Amino acid sequence: MSTPEHLSDLLSDKKVGGFWKTTRLPIIVVVALTIFAVSAAYVWAESYNGRMPPRSSIGDITLGGMTTSEAEQRIQERVDAILTTGITVVMNSQEKQLPLVTLVSGDLIEDVHFSINEFVDQLANTRHPNPILNIGYLLTEIIDPTRTTVSVELQRGQLTQSLLNLYPNIQTLSIPTTFDVTYSESEERWLVEAKEGEPGIEFQLDLFFSDLESQLSQLNGGSVELELLDVSPSVSKDEAQKQAEQVTAVLDRAPYVIAFTEDEKTWDLTSVSLATMLIPTHTETISLDADLFFQWFTTISEEVNQAAVNARLEVKDGRVTDFVESEEGREVDGETTYQRVLVAILSGKNKPINLAMVVEEPMVKTGDINDLGITEILGTGTSSYRGSPTNRRHNIQNGVDLLNGLLIAPGETFSLIEALRPFTYENGYLAELVIKGDKIEPELGGGLCQIGTTTFRATMNAGLPVTERQNHSLVVSYYNDPANGNPGTDATIYEPAPDYKFTNDTDHYILFQAENFTETQDLRFTFWGTSDGRKGTYEPPVVTRWIPVGATQYIETENLEPGVEQCQGAHIGADASFTYTVTHADGTIEETVYTSHYRPLPQICLIGVDPEVTEEDETLLDENLSEESMGEVDSTETE
Numbered sequence: 001m002s003t004p005e006h007l008s009d010l011l012s013d014k015k016v017g018g019f020w021k022t023t024r025l026p027i028i029v030v031v032a033l034t035i036f037a038v039s040a041a042y043v044w045a046e047s048y049n050g051r052m053p054p055r056s057s058i059g060d061i062t063l064g065g066m067t068t069s070e071a072e073q074r075i076q077e078r079v080d081a082i083l084t085t086g087i088t089v090v091m092n093s094q095e096k097q098l099p100l101v102t103l104v105s106g107d108l109i110e111d112v113h114f115s116i117n118e119f120v121d122q123l124a125n126t127r128h129p130n131p132i133l134n135i136g137y138l139l140t141e142i143i144d145p146t147r148t149t150v151s152v153e154l155q156r157g158q159l160t161q162s163l164l165n166l167y168p169n170i171q172t173l174s175i176p177t178t179f180d181v182t183y184s185e186s187e188e189r190w191l192v193e194a195k196e197g198e199p200g201i202e203f204q205l206d207l208f209f210s211d212l213e214s215q216l217s218q219l220n221g222g223s224v225e226l227e228l229l230d231v232s233p234s235v236s237k238d239e240a241q242k243q244a245e246q247v248t249a250v251l252d253r254a255p256y257v258i259a260f261t262e263d264e265k266t267w268d269l270t271s272v273s274l275a276t277m278l279i280p281t282h283t284e285t286i287s288l289d290a291d292l293f294f295q296w297f298t299t300i301s302e303e304v305n306q307a308a309v310n311a312r313l314e315v316k317d318g319r320v321t322d323f324v325e326s327e328e329g330r331e332v333d334g335e336t337t338y339q340r341v342l343v344a345i346l347s348g349k350n351k352p353i354n355l356a357m358v359v360e361e362p363m364v365k366t367g368d369i370n371d372l373g374i375t376e377i378l379g380t381g382t383s384s385y386r387g388s389p390t391n392r393r394h395n396i397q398n399g400v401d402l403l404n405g406l407l408i409a410p411g412e413t414f415s416l417i418e419a420l421r422p423f424t425y426e427n428g429y430l431a432e433l434v435i436k437g438d439k440i441e442p443e444l445g446g447g448l449c450q451i452g453t454t455t456f457r458a459t460m461n462a463g464l465p466v467t468e469r470q471n472h473s474l475v476v477s478y479y480n481d482p483a484n485g486n487p488g489t490d491a492t493i494y495e496p497a498p499d500y501k502f503t504n505d506t507d508h509y510i511l512f513q514a515e516n517f518t519e520t521q522d523l524r525f526t527f528w529g530t531s532d533g534r535k536g537t538y539e540p541p542v543v544t545r546w547i548p549v550g551a552t553q554y555i556e557t558e559n560l561e562p563g564v565e566q567c568q569g570a571h572i573g574a575d576a577s578f579t580y581t582v583t584h585a586d587g588t589i590e591e592t593v594y595t596s597h598y599r600p601l602p603q604i605c606l607i608g609v610d611p612e613v614t615e616e617d618e619t620l621l622d623e624n625l626s627e628e629s630m631g632e633v634d635s636t637e638t639e
Helices: 004-046 068-085 116-124 131-143 156-166 205-217 237-241 244-252 271-277 290-304 334-346 366-371 390-403 416-420 449-461 615-624
Strands: 087-091 094-098 101-104 107-110 112-114 152-154 178-184 189-195 200-203 223-225 228-232 256-260 265-269 312-316 319-324 329-332 357-360 376-384 406-408 413-415 431-436 439-444 466-468 501-503 510-517 522-529 535-538 542-547 553-557 565-568 573-583 589-598 604-608 631-634
Touching (some): 156 205, 178 244, 244 334, 256 334, 271 290, 312 406, 390 522
Antiparallel strands (some): 087 094, 256 265, 329 357, 376 522, 406 510, 466 501, 510 522
C-alpha cells in the first residue's frame, strides 16, 4: 500500500518527465547550435592563422585575409613605387621632386629603409593564445579595424644633402655676432670691437623629417611641406661689446702652451690664432668657437694620433708566410682637451695645458698568437667581378688588401664597414660616378659590395652567425650566385648603413684571408680557424618571381652638355630566397631562410639642358621672406 510520501514522489517524477519531454528538443537544438557556432567561429578564427587580421590595412592598402607572402608583395610594390618616384617637396605651393635613392656602381642605395618583413610577421602573428579570446579579438577587428604603420628608418644626412642639391639658392645660414680683433702697433695693444651678426634662412629639418617619416610609415608617397625659419643671431652686438675686455685680457696672456709629455712635444696657441676663435655668449663670459679650435687643432691630433695595430697573419698555400706584430694605439681626446684649453684661458693664469689622451688597445695582441688555434679552413666564399670598370677593380683590390690577414677574436662581431673605412683617397679608394636625382657626382668606394657579397658567402660556408645583412636593391650580374646564376646570396654595404656583420662564436681566433685573382677577376675569401665540428651550407637561391621593368625615364640635368644623353641600363626585378643551414657536431640543425626583393628599375636617361639660375628659387626665397611664411628661432652658438 502506497504511502503519501511515495505518491508525492511519483507525481514529482511525472512532472519532471513531462517537463523533460517538452523541453528536451529545444535544449538539444540550442546546445547543438552553440557547439556549431563555437566550432564555426573556431574554424573561422583558425583560417586567419598566418594571415592578416580581417579588415587590417596600412594607409590605403587593404591587407585583411592575405597570406604573409601576398601582403609582403603588395606592400613591396607600393614601396618600390615610392622609392622610384621619390617624394614631392612643397615650398610655398611650388613643388620639386626629392630622390630617395642613389644609383652607384650599378645598384641603388636607398635613403629610406622600410621594415616590411618584420611588419608583416608581427601583424600575421597578432593573436591571443586563448581560442575564445582570439575569436573576440578577430571580431573586434571587423568592427573597429586597427590602422597600422610600418617602421621606417631615414638616412637624414643623405636626405639633407639631397635637399640642399634641390634648393641650392634658398638656405643662407645665420652669421653669429663675433669680435673684430686687430692689433695696434702704435698703441701696442689689442683693439676689440663687436661685429653684429646677420640673420639667415634655414630649412626646418626636424619638422620636415618628422612629417616625412609619419607619411612614409603609412606608405603614402604624396607631398611633404618644407618650411623655412628666419634665424637671428643669439647674441646682440651690445652684449658682445660688454665682453670685449675679456678678449683683450686673454690675448695679452698668449701664447698658451699645449704639451704632450710622452713625446716631449709642445705647441703654441698664439694670440693671432686665438683672436679668430674667441666668441661672445649669453653667459657674459667669452668662449672658444669649437669648430675653429678643432680646425687649428687638427695638425696636433694628426701628429700625435697612432692607430692600434692588430697582430696579422698571412696564409699562402696553407702556410703562414708573414706576421705583423700588434701595437698599442693612442688618440687625443679632443673634447676634453678643448675644455682644458677653455678653462686655462679664462683662469687668468698661463700654465702648460696637457693633452688629454686615450689609449687604444689592439683587438688581437702579439702575445695571443700562440693561442690562435688557426689550423684549418672553416669556409670559403667566392664571387666574380668580370667586366668591372677600372676604378671599381682598383677599389676591390684595395678592399682585399685591407682585409687580408685580419684576425677576428672569439666573441667579436666583425663589421665590414669598420674594417674598410675610412673611404678616402688617402686610404686607397678611387671615385666612381653616381646618379642622385638629376645630378651626376663622383663618390669614393664604389665596388665594395663585391667584398660584402664574398664575405657573406664565406660566413655561411663557415657556419657562423650573420648578425646584419641587406641584399642589393637591384639584380646585378656581379652578385649572382656562382651555383646557378640567380640573385639572392649577395650583401650590400654603404657608409653609414647598411653594414655587413657576423660574429665569431667559436672558441678560437679566425684568420680572414682575402685573395684577388686579377687575371680571371674572381675573389676568394677563406676563413681559417679551429673547427668545432659544425658544417655550414646554403642552397642555391630560387627566384619565385621576375618583375618586368617600366618605360624609360628621362630626366633633365645641368651636369651634362646641352643635348648630351647619358643612360643607365634597365634592371629586371625579382623575389628570391634560399636556406642557410648550420649542422652542429651534436646533430642539431639551425636553418635560416633569407628572402630578398630586387626592385625593377627602368632605363634612366639624363639629358643635358642649358644651365641657368632659375627664377623659381628666387621666387621661393622672396616669398619666404614675408612674415606670413616665416618663423623665428635663435641660433645656437658654441659656448
